[in-house]
Amino acid sequence: MKVVRGLLFLTVIYTFGCGAGENRTNVELIQDMMDQISVKAQDWNPNVDPDFQAMRVPPENTVPRGFKPYPYTLGEVEKASRELRNPLSGQFGAEVLARGKKHFEINCAVCHGADGAGKGPVASKMAVPPPSLIEGKVLGYTEGRIFHAITLGWGVMGSYSRQIRKEEDRWAVINYIKNLQKKAN
Ligand code: HEC
Known part of the structure; x- marks a missing residue:
């Protein structure tokens, strides 16, 4: 029984999983991810009044990972x-x-x-x-x-x-x- 179930599972993955072809959308079994509010970089975002920019400016004092700020100014x-x-x-x-x-x-x-x-x-x-x-x-x-x-x-x-x-x-x-x-x- 386990083997049959396993084979069935693999067949389903094989059929729907990948390889739909370049210009065809896959059959989506679980559709939750298809409908989401993410926006593309550089795009217009109607949810962020007043500037409507999808790309956000990082909060103040944000630093890249692994970056250690240098504690002196040129004059110091x-x-x-x-x-x-x-x-x-x-x-x-x-x-x-x-x-x-x-x-x-x-x-x-x-x-x-x-x-x-x-x-x-x-x-x-x-x-x-x-x-x-x-x-x-x-x-x-x-x-x-x-x-x-x-x-x-x-x-x-x-x-x-x-x-x-x-x-x-x-x-x-x-x-x-x-x-x-x-x-x-
Ligand atoms: C494109 C040319 C150039 C390169 C490459 C360069 N330097 Fe210099 N460096 C200069 C010049 C010109 C000055 C003088 C700057 C001035 O006094 O306005 C200088 C000044 C300095 C000084 C004296 C600074 C001071 O406080 O008086 C040091 C030390 C130094 N360089 C080290 C380095 C090291 C180490 C590197 C490599 C990581 C390097 N430089 C790469 C052109 C260069």
């Missing part, structure tokens, strides 16, 4: 320099350096140079030249200060937080820069 550079702590501080193992090198060479070397000396291939074309990261003022920067510059950008340099999404990867870039500094000085 001194505060960020003081307070930010590198979770990879002092770690110069092969793995951390390889990770930093990868992101540095993809995102920074074109301007700051592969050795960090500020002579990347496009540097000479820039009105405000990229500074050397291995001498001068940047040598005196805290790790937090560099993190701030990568995360929000600095002056004419844009933010790289979208290119280097993971905070830890940004810190690895900083370790890589620290290592370049050590090698150069």
Whole structure:
């Protein structure tokens, strides 16, 4: 009996379940889902007076999943320099350096140079030249200060937080820069 019922069930699924063809609607056994109030994105929605937009603006302070808001504004550079702590501080193992090198060479070397000396291939074309990261003022920067510059950008340099999404990867870039500094000085 069980087998017969099972076969019957499979036959019903096979007959009505799928494969109705591109332009034909399936036979719907349970029709509750056919009649619903969902609206298409970009569509007109008569239920949301006064703007009638189907797409809603997310509530204030909504953030995407996995997103961690950066707690400093651009102007709070001194505060960020003081307070930010590198979770990879002092770690110069092969793995951390390889990770930093990868992101540095993809995102920074074109301007700051592969050795960090500020002579990347496009540097000479820039009105405000990229500074050397291995001498001068940047040598005196805290790790937090560099993190701030990568995360929000600095002056004419844009933010790289979208290119280097993971905070830890940004810190690895900083370790890589620290290592370049050590090698150069
Ligand atoms: C398109 C070229 C360009 C790229 C790519 C670039 N920078 Fe810069 N960077 C600059 C320029 C130009 C300045 C100077 C900005 C100014 O003073 O207005 C600068 C400044 C800096 C400073 C000094 C900031 C300060 O507070 O004084 C640091 C540190 C730095 N960059 C690190 C990086 C790192 C790390 C990357 C890669 C994630 C990177 N930059 C990618 C052009 C670039």
